Amino acid sequence: MVRAGTMRRHALLAMGTALTTATPCLAQATDPDARAAAIERQMTDAERVTLTHGIMAIPFGDTKVPTGVLLGAGRVEGIPRLGVPALTETDASLGVAYIGGLRGDGATALPSGLAMGATWDPALLRRGGATIAGEAQAKGFNVLLGGGINLVRDPRGGRNFEYLGEDPLHSGLLGGAAVAGIQSRHVLATVKHFAINAVETGRQFHNAIIGDAALRMSDLLAFEIAIERGNPGSVMCAYNRVNGASACGNDALLNGVLKRDWGYKGFVMSDWGAVHGLDFALKGLDQQSGAQLDARLYFGNELSAAARRDPRYATRLTEMNRRILRAMFAVGVDAHPPVVAPIDFAANARVAQDVAEQGIVLLRNRGVLPLAAKAQRIAVIGGYADSGVLSGGGSSQVQGVGGPAVAIPTIGGPFAALLAQSYQRSSPLAAIKARAPKAEVVFRNGRYIADAVIAAKQADVAIVFATQWMTEGLDAPDLSLPEGQDALIAAVAQANPNTIVVLETGSQVLMPWLDRTAAVIEAWYPGARGGEAIAAILFGDVNPSGRLPVTFPASVDQLPRPKLPGSETLEPDFMGKGTPGQTLDIDYDVEGADVGYRWFARRQAAPLxxxxxxxxxTSFAHGPLTIVPGPTPVARFTVTNTGKREGAEVGQVYLTGTPAGATTRLVGFSKVQLKPGERRVLEIPIEPRVVATWQDGKWTMAAGTYTFATGHSATDLDTTTRVALPARRW
Known part of the structure; x- marks a missing residue:
């Protein structure tokens, strides 16, 4: 018979309760590692596989979600006896996912990942992460399956809109900030999809081929920085293969890089339906997510039986549980459980609008913007601008209260709701009318070019809204605007020289009509208050400060792979599982670590x-650049607002030369708000790993002269300096 005192001590240990006069044992239990070890030791054999798998908590096929389970991306059962709560999981980086309205509620949609990347503002992304985590808690969730860290390697990639950009430092710093914001609300975050999940074609079987050095210096560096900055509770592995092995059963990535080299203490969860064998446990996977999408449940009774007969599995099972528990305790999931509560959607929408306003990029302006009061006749054309703003499809899709303003079916079957082309309830047309109440504002849907041209000819200004819908599971076949929108823009621009194009795109697009237009703004998928944000930029209430997080090519011929691998032989398939043994090799060694602007610099190609x-x-000038040497060198230079209105500049610092030759690499950046005539000294830490190269398992910097430059973009570099740096290896 167990004594009452022993039971009480076990309960206190399980809940992490510290007494006023704590004994050394109880004090130690407040440490997440010690607590995790203590609770794991108390588990029964049956309990040891409770945390190692979960369900997709959405009705799918023959799957029945247990009564009382919160509908969402997933659920992992807890162990109430030991004070371990269940993990209630929701997608994703952009807000609490709508899942086709199955819960009957809505949430605040942050702008897309590329819009967030275009802000170049880690503090804002931290604020955004905290905002959506607060909503997740108020709905009963304690896990947000974000953020997306993969680099944009191909502009046709279906999930590009979820990611932050093409540069490892930029994506790592911004992604880490977003994760830190999420976990500041005691909601466990992930970084995903580990690794090199760049396209969706054949996503369950395509094989990313890339050398170790190139991978370490690109996609893995983005993850490494994000993990250091955000300390996420979990890393989600990807569907695809990496150098032959499935990402979720990839010993080199999970055990080698992540856990051994980086010392990562959290746990690795699978993507939903990405587990193909029990041995994935030995190769570093800690949790099988959405298990009903796999061929069978590997990390349940099968794992338990393996642990009884094989010491390797027994050791791993102990580690798996301790990693999961440690992450829960470190984030405070147990001590700060979700409490369903009212949500201040108005306040949260203001955050979403701030992100959208700072992420909108002004690409072209022939003096027509900001719109002046003299524009008394405004034609608004296309893009469902009378109803809302576009959102990306798939698991990350977020919709507000009342659901989408417009939902256009794209496929049938069980994923139809996830893959509808949906528009969030923030009408640019309504926002423009509210901002210009005395103007005559007309709308044409753009279905007929002739009708749009008539409206444009009769207007002082024509604003064409052009959309490019992208989704998880499907890549774009090319870089054109679909449904004849390129022809629509060209015709309207010919009819009215004051034509403004507002792009709502998931990634980069071509612009064959660019030279005919007066202005172009890239609004991405601008989220819950996207219409209001677009109007604020158009009318100058907000000075645009977004900077591109990706390179826009002038043609597909400039890409490392002009033809999208598999596009000519594979049918579009949302799940992309293929047939047993099927593979699609994608050679990323073509560009290696030179992703995006680095590839263009290497090829000396001029992007769009x-x-x-x-x-x-307004306008900005950069003063002389100096580099303060040290283990983390610091770039110092002045930024001056030389224009007539307040605005924000992104001070960018690039490495342009090493002892080995010329290069172009972003090594640091900082966003600064300046009043007219104001000057500020920026001191920007230079990330040493971006200056170094990966050689023989170490970061290596050769002794010699390095050249740095400030810039307004990767191709518009101004003040430069050269500095001698010593050899380093770490």
Whole structure:
């Protein structure tokens, strides 16, 4: 018979309760590692596989979600006896996912990942992460399955809109900030999809081929920085293969890089339906997510039986549980459980609008913007601008209260709701009318070019809203605007020289009509208050400060792979599982670590718009650059607002030369708000790993002269300096 005192001590240990006069044992239990070890030791054999798998908590096929379970991306049962709560999981980086309205509620949609990347503002992304985590808690969730860290390697990638950009430092710093914001609300965050999940074609079987050095210096560096900055509770592995092995059963990535080299203490969860064998446990996977999407449940009774007969599995099972528990305790999931409560949607929408306003990029302006009061006749054309703003499809789709303003079916079957082309309830047309109440504002849907041209000819200004819908599971076949929108823009621009194009795109697009237009703004998928944010930029209430997080190519011929691998042989398939043994090799060694603007610099190719580019309604000048050497060198230079109105500049610092030759690499950045005539000294830490190269398992810097430059973009570099740096290896 167990004594009451022993039971009480076990309960206190399980809940992490500290007494006023704590004994050394209880004090130690407040440490997440010690608590995790203590609770794991108390588990029964049956309990040891409770945390190692979960369900997709959505009705799907023959799957029945247990009564009382909160509908969402997933659920992992807890162990109430030991004070371990269940993990209630929701997608994703952009807000609490709508899941086709199955819960009958809505949430605040942050702008897309590329819109967040275009802000170049880690503090704002931290604020955004905290906002959506607060909503997740108020709905009963304690896990947000974000954020997306993968680099944009191909502009046709279906999930590009979820990611932050093409540069590892930029994505790592911004992604880490978003994760830190999420976990500041005691909601466990992930970083995903580990690793090199760049396209969706054949997503369950395509094989990313890339050398170790190139991978370490690109996609893995983005994850490494994000993990250091955000300390996420979990890393979600990807569907695809990496150098032959499935990402979720990839010993080199999970055990080698993540856990051994980086010392990561959290746990690795699978993507939903990405587990193909029990041995994935030995190769570093800690949790099988959405298990009903796999061929069978590997991490349940099968794992338990393996642990009884094989010491390797027994050791791993202990580690798996301790990692999961440690992450829960470190984030405070147990001590700060979700409490369903009212949500201040108005306040949260203001955060979403701030992100959208700072992420909108002004690409072209022939003096027509900001719109003046003299524009008395405004034609608004296309893009469902009378109803709302576009959102990306798939698991990350978020919709507000009342659901989408417009939902256009794209496929049938069980994923139809996830893959509807949906528009959030923030009408740009209504926002423009509210901002210009005395103007005559007309709308044409753009279905007929002739009708749009008539409206444009009769207007002082024509604003064409052009959309490019992208989704998880499907890549874009090319870089054109679909449904004849390129022809629509060209015709309207010919009819009215004051034509403004507002792009709502999931990634980069071509612009064959660019030279005919007066202005172009890239609004991405601008979220819950996107219409209001677009109007604020158009009328100059907000000075645009977004800078491109990706390079816009002038043609597909400039890409490392002009033809999208698999596009000519594979049918579009949302799940992309293929047939047993099927593979699609994608050679990323073509560009290696030179992703995006680095590839363009290497090829000496001129893009349509470069990484880091963005116009303003004011102007900025950079002063002389100095580099303060040290383990983390510091770039110091002045930024001056030389224009007539307040605005924000992104001070960008690039490495342009090493002892080995010329290069172009972003090594640091800082966003600063300045009044007219104001000057500020920026001191920007330079990330040493971006200056170094990966050689023989170490970061290596050769002794010699390095050249740095400030820039307004990756191709518009101004003040430069050279500095001698010593050899380093770490």
């Amino acid at each position: 718009f470069p990484f880091g580019f963005g116009l303003s309604y």
